[in-house]
Amino acid sequence: MxxxxxxxxxxxxxxxxxxxxxxxxxxxxxxxxxxxxxxxxxxxxxxxxxxxxxxxxxxxxxxxxxxxxxxxxxxxxxxxxxxxxxxxxxxxxxxxxxxxxxxxxxxxxxxxxxxAALAVDHFSEGFAALRPGGLTVRVRKYVRNDGKTIQLVPMSHVGESDFYRTLSQSFPTNAVILMEGVTDNRHLLTNRISYKRMASSLGVTEQVDEFKPSREQLVRADVDVEQFATSTIDFLNGVTLVYSSGLNAGNVLKLMRYSPPPDFEQNLIEDLLRKRNRRLLEEIQAQLPQSENIIVPWGVAHMPEIAKEIRRSGFRLEKTQEYVAIRFRSGGNKGKGPRKEGDHGRLDVITFVVTLGP
Incomplete structure (x- = not known):
């Protein structure tokens, strides 16, 4: 009216x-x-x-x-x-x-x-920022009195190819890289997660295609799907169904029929965020005695809690570097690598991709 x-x-x-x-x-x-x-x-x-x-x-x-x-x-x-x-x-x-x-x-x-910019900055606790020129992430390097360093690298499932390449090339050769990535050893997920549709619509690439640090440095630091609650697995199967085959009438009907249990939200946050963070923190503590440099390229949503915990372990922030993860397309916005002041473009699409799922 x-x-x-x-x-x-x-x-x-x-x-x-x-x-x-x-x-x-x-x-x-x-x-x-x-x-x-x-x-x-x-x-x-x-x-x-x-x-x-x-x-x-x-x-x-x-x-x-x-x-x-x-x-x-x-x-x-x-x-x-x-x-x-x-x-x-x-x-x-x-x-x-x-x-x-x-x-x-x-x-x-x-x-x-x-x-939107305030929300991105607030909920990521400064690890991500929404600029007129694009979505940027802030890589933070923490150092302890004994000289050991931990580098928190906020990641997104899709982004600019030069963003992933620049990050990979910036890692020290003597660093241990604790990789994100939920495994599925018992094949509990019925569909494969793919971000090709999203990457194609934004004109960017998938992380799995472009982010390729040295394999000798990689250590898996994530959990397996079987450690998730049944309600979380059911939810992920519904989400992956949409990712794999698109949002059609049949998929919408299946999602509408899904009735989550009363503790669904608590289980979802516990499984996708807190449980994985605990596993990562355990691996950080296991690697610290024999590693001088540890790099953590995980999703933005994980960073606030990880940063809080490593500060409790005696690490302090030493350096922050900002990179453009997703560039809002324009003819004159072709810069690569770390963001430079004044590097802005025409706003075509706003997206904030947070790594939460497997």
Whole structure:
């Protein structure tokens, strides 16, 4: 209804904009204002919703008071004398379209992009950043007093080919690389995970095709699928089905029929994130006595907890290097390797690929 009234305000000057424009824009504006609370204070989102609802009631009462000339109710709510005489005006329509296309829409897009950038930075704890030129990751090097180093390298399943090549070439020859990658020794997953569709749509490559560090340095530091809860395995089979064969009617029907158990969310986070982090931390501790340099090229979602734990072990941040993982395509944005200041391009697509699955 609000959308219809908003459109009618552009078609006819009869509708008093000073009354109906605030009414129609209240909910979209409230939704936009609530985005930072979703990012930084999600646990208090219920209180935010109450405040918005209370504000909506007060706002509507003030509009009603203005229309009725006091707190009394009579029909119609908007008297005929309050409507404009003309039913259509090209000037009204032109100004309406110009304001929406040239002001409201660009402001909304910029605001949403800023909120997305804040969300990426907040939830990754600074390991990833959304720039006008692309999605960047920050490689952090930690050092201990005895000279041993741990390098946390945030990864994504898809990215620029030069991003993967530059990372591979930057690793010291004497480093041990603790690789991510859930195994499936008992073949519990019914479909193979592939990111080719995503990579093709973004014009980038898959990590498995381009990220090729020296094999002599590689150590597997992940878990096997059989260590996951049954509900997690069922969920992964549904996700891999979509990845392998696409989102068609049959797959949508199967996903709709899936009924997760009550503890599904807890098991999912435990299996895909915490359990794998514990396994990685165990391998880090096992490698530290005989390794001077340890490199951890894992998904962005794993990095905050891993960084927290290695700091507890006496490591401190020594260096941060930023790389462009996914570049928003433009004709002049062809730079390679670490991001340089001023390297921006036209925004074609926004994506934040987090390595969570096997």
């Amino acid at each position: 609000a959308l219809a009234i908003y459109g009618l305000m552009g078609l006819t000057p009869m509708i008093p904009k000073r009354v109906f424009l605030p009414v129609t824009l209240f909910n979209p504006a409230a939704g936009l204002v609530s985005l930072p609370f979703l990012i930084y204070s999600y646990s208090r989102i219920q209180q935010v919703a109450w405040v918005i609802s209370f504000g909506q009631v007060i706002f509507c009462l003030s509009i009603l008071y203005r229309l009725q000339g006091g707190f009394r109710f009579r029909w119609p709510l908007v008297a005929e004398s309050q409507l404009a005489a003309r039913r259509f005006s090209w000037l009204n329509l032109s100004v309406f379209l110009l304001l929406n296309v040239c002001v409201l829409l660009p402001v909304a897009v910029v605001y949403l992009f800023l909120c």
